[in-house]
Amino acid sequence: VVELEYKIGLEIHTQLTEAGTKLFCGCDSNYRKYKPNTNVCPVCLGLPGALPVPRKRPIILALAVAETFNCKIPESMVFTRKHYFYPDLLKNYQITQYEKGGGMPVCLGGMLKYYDPDLDLWKKVKLRRMNIEEDPGKTEYSEGNILASEFAYVDYNRSGVPLLEVVTEPEIPTPRDARKAVEYLLLTMEYIGAMNPRLEGSFRVDANISVEGGERIEVKNIGSTLDLERALRYEIFRQRKIIEGKGIVERETRHWDPVRGITKSLRSKESEEEYLYFPDPDIPMISTEPLLKEIREKSIITPEKIMEKISRIGINRKMAWSLVTIKACAETFLEAVSIGADPIISSRILAIDYKGHLRKSGMSLYKRENWPDPVALKKISDLIRNKAYTYDEIKYNIIPKLVSDPKMIHITLPEKASPEKLITEVMNEERKAIRDFYQGKKEALDYLVGKVLKKAYGKAMDPKKVRNLLEEFLYKNSNIY
Numbered sequence: 001v002v003e004l005e006y007k008i009g010l011e012i013h014t015q016l017t018e019a020g021t022k023l024f025c026g027c028d029s030n031y032r033k034y035k036p037n038t039n040v041c042p043v044c045l046g047l048p049g050a051l052p053v054p055r056k057r058p059i060i061l062a063l064a065v066a067e068t069f070n071c072k073i074p075e076s077m078v079f080t081r082k083h084y085f086y087p088d089l090l091k092n093y094q095i096t097q098y099e100k101g102g103g104m105p106v107c108l109g110g111m112l113k114y115y116d117p118d119l120d121l122w123k124k125v126k127l128r129r130m131n132i133e134e135d136p137g138k139t140e141y142s143e144g145n146i147l148a149s150e151f152a153y154v155d156y157n158r159s160g161v162p163l164l165e166v167v168t169e170p171e172i173p174t175p176r177d178a179r180k181a182v183e184y185l186l187l188t189m190e191y192i193g194a195m196n197p198r199l200e201g202s203f204r205v206d207a208n209i210s211v212e213g214g215e216r217i218e219v220k221n222i223g224s225t226l227d228l229e230r231a232l233r234y235e236i237f238r239q240r241k242i243i244e245g246k247g248i249v250e251r252e253t254r255h256w257d258p259v260r261g262i263t264k265s266l267r268s269k270e271s272e273e274e275y276l277y278f279p280d281p282d283i284p285m286i287s288t289e290p291l292l293k294e295i296r297e298k299s300i301i302t303p304e305k306i307m308e309k310i311s312r313i314g315i316n317r318k319m320a321w322s323l324v325t326i327k328a329c330a331e332t333f334l335e336a337v338s339i340g341a342d343p344i345i346s347s348r349i350l351a352i353d354y355k356g357h358l359r360k361s362g363m364s365l366y367k368r369e370n371w372p373d374p375v376a377l378k379k380i381s382d383l384i385r386n387k388a389y390t391y392d393e394i395k396y397n398i399i400p401k402l403v404s405d406p407k408m409i410h411i412t413l414p415e416k417a418s419p420e421k422l423i424t425e426v427m428n429e430e431r432k433a434i435r436d437f438y439q440g441k442k443e444a445l446d447y448l449v450g451k452v453l454k455k456a457y458g459k460a461m462d463p464k465k466v467r468n469l470l471e472e473f474l475y476k477n478s479n480i481y
């Protein structure tokens with residue numbers, strides 16, 4: 001069976017959560033911490049006579065993202081009004097950028113290069129454009145959805161928060177690539193300091209999918225990268241079934257339901273003319289040249305550059321990527337190496353064991369203060385490098401302490417326990433486990449290793465060494481037990 005081909009294109013709406021202000025007023029871009037309708041002013045409430053004043057920082061951040069992906073940035077930027085009526089849009093128009101409506105977007109073209117860790121490959125998808133626009137307010141229904149609710153609440157705290165919309169060409173090869181590309185875009189924006197993708201609602205994706213023989217379908221309301229992959233798989237399957245059954249896939253907009261894992265028809269697609277786009281007469285044209293100059297003076301840090309830097313230190317790419325995906329972890333690593341920590345040992349501690357402990361303890365991986373002080377990391381790596389302690393001794397005895405107190409600089413070294421003595425003690429106490437071992441129950445050995453480690457509590461001991469000694473002991477003494 002030859003499967004029908006498909007095409008995927010994405011519109012990624014990212015909030016510039018770190019911009020500091022809304023797009024056209026001084027209200028906070030981080031609206032989540034406020035009580036409803038308290039992060040507002042005459043401008044973002046659309047009151048008569050209030051005039052929008054473009055803020056520099058959101059525009060700088062948007063241009064920095066455009067620069068990173070080698071987009072073509074026009075000499076000037078023009079904002080456009082997009083008209084529609086909805087309770088969360090107070091002015092009855094949204095200020096956006098639209099090149100066909102006499103406007104000028106942040107940029108055109110460009111290339112979203114993203115890393116696929118499974119294949120260890122950099123891949124590319126062409127970008128169509130990026131534009132800045134205002135986020136509308138937020139509608140909350142008393143019973144959770146529009147049909148069941150008698151009334152709705154509107155909160156304008158989000159109204160006017162800057163969004164950067166990134167549009168790709170419809171050439172993404174698979175749902176998994178769509179996910180990887182978006183994850184990479186979000187990571188890049190985090191490195192640039194434009195956004196925090198882990199904040200609730202900080203990005204939304206609309207996906208276009210067309211399967212050979214059918215019209216293009218747009219799926220809205222995708223709020224996570226995992227859901228993006230799921231929604232695309234679902235749509236490709238659904239559209240293929242219709243076409244293979246000689247049905248017709250008509251152009252429409254569908255809504256992703258993450259709970260049920262399906263898409264539902266929302267409306268047939270409206271045409272662009274219905275929005276009556278025209279350039280906003282209240283906002284002057286913005287020249288991009290001086291802003292770009294400012295951006296180029298400081299070099300932009302990207303995950304790709306950090307990945308290259310870490311690889312050059314001699315770390316393999318899989319490990320390097322594991323460090324890079326968490327900015328706070330990559331920063332800690334580079335600082336520790338810069339003061340002389342062993343790169344191989346430090347990368348293993350941070351990307352595997354420390355990260356694992358942080359996860360288990362439920363602490364955020366994304367806060368720099370939860371990662372160890374580079375000085376402590378250097379001390380630990382020296383102990384292992386100089387063979388004062390084995391990696392496992394450090395792993396079991398120091399790392400848990402460091403996770404609970406990441407600011408710790410003075411590493412108090414546990415006294416080394418003598419495994420031989422403890423093994424003899426355990427052998428005298430655990431007759432049943434020993435019999436189990438001789439009867440071929442391999443898990444009895446794990447149990448005995450655990451008992452020895454427990455006895456060594458607080459002292460450094462290498463579990464691998466204990467296991468080897470135990471095995472040796474059991475084979476030597478099989479005639480006694």
Ligand SMILES: [Zn+2]
Binds near residue numbers: 022025039042044160
């Ligand atoms: Zn405001």
